[in-house]
Amino acid sequence: MVVGAAIVRDGRLLAQQRAYPESHAGQWELPGGQVEAGEKPEDALVRECEEELGVTVVVGGQVGPDVPLKKDVVLRIYAAALGGGEPEALEHNAVRWLTADELSGVDWLPADRVLVPALQALLT
Numbered sequence: 692m693v694v695g696a697a698i699v700r701d702g703r704l705l706a707q708q709r710a711y712p713e714s715h716a717g718q719w720e721l722p723g724g725q726v727e728a729g730e731k732p733e734d735a736l737v738r739e740c741e742e743e744l745g746v747t748v749v750v751g752g753q754v755g756p757d758v759p760l761k762k763d764v765v766l767r768i769y770a771a772a773l774g775g776g777e778p779e780a781l782e783h784n785a786v787r788w789l790t791a792d793e794l795s796g797v798d799w800l801p802a803d804r805v806l807v808p809a810l811q812a813l814l815t
């Protein structure tokens with residue numbers, strides 16, 4: 692499983708722009724990554740947000756459906772709130788806070804594009 696964080700602050704969603712691999716560089720995604728063996732999805736999300744953004748997050752409920760990525764792998768998004776720290780793009784090109792109106796115009800990774808309606812609902 693790959694987990695992603697829908698971090699909302701002041702009515703905006705945090706997105707980050709991939710720096711690698713070349714095929715996806717420049718496209719946008721939510722902070723997160725692969726759940727390791729024996730790890731809980733929520734714990735993986737906390738770990739990835741520390742690694743990628745330098746922040747602590749408090750994980751809430753699932754947002755939207757599980758989206759298939761490839762055989763036996765899904766992307767699952769959880770709502771999250773910033774616990775401490777200001778997000779920085781430590782492993783990515785950039786981070787950006789998006790309003791509900793901006794979500795549909797972003798060059799998302801394909802799986803994240805599927806989740807735009809659920810993310811808009813989270814912001815409104």
Ligand SMILES: Nc1nc2c([nH]c(=O)n2[C@H]2C[C@H](O)[C@@H](COP(=O)(O)OP(=O)(O)OP(=O)(O)O)O2)c(=O)[nH]1
Nearest residue numbers: 693694695720721722723724725760766800802803
């Ligand atoms: N983190 C993240 N990955 C996503 C999203 N949407 C999506 O299709 N993916 C895909 C891209 C990658 O194939 C995979 C996650 O890879 P990753 O590179 O972020 O995860 P990771 O840090 O655990 O991997 P690694 O660099 O250690 O190999 O899931 C998303 O919103 N967030």
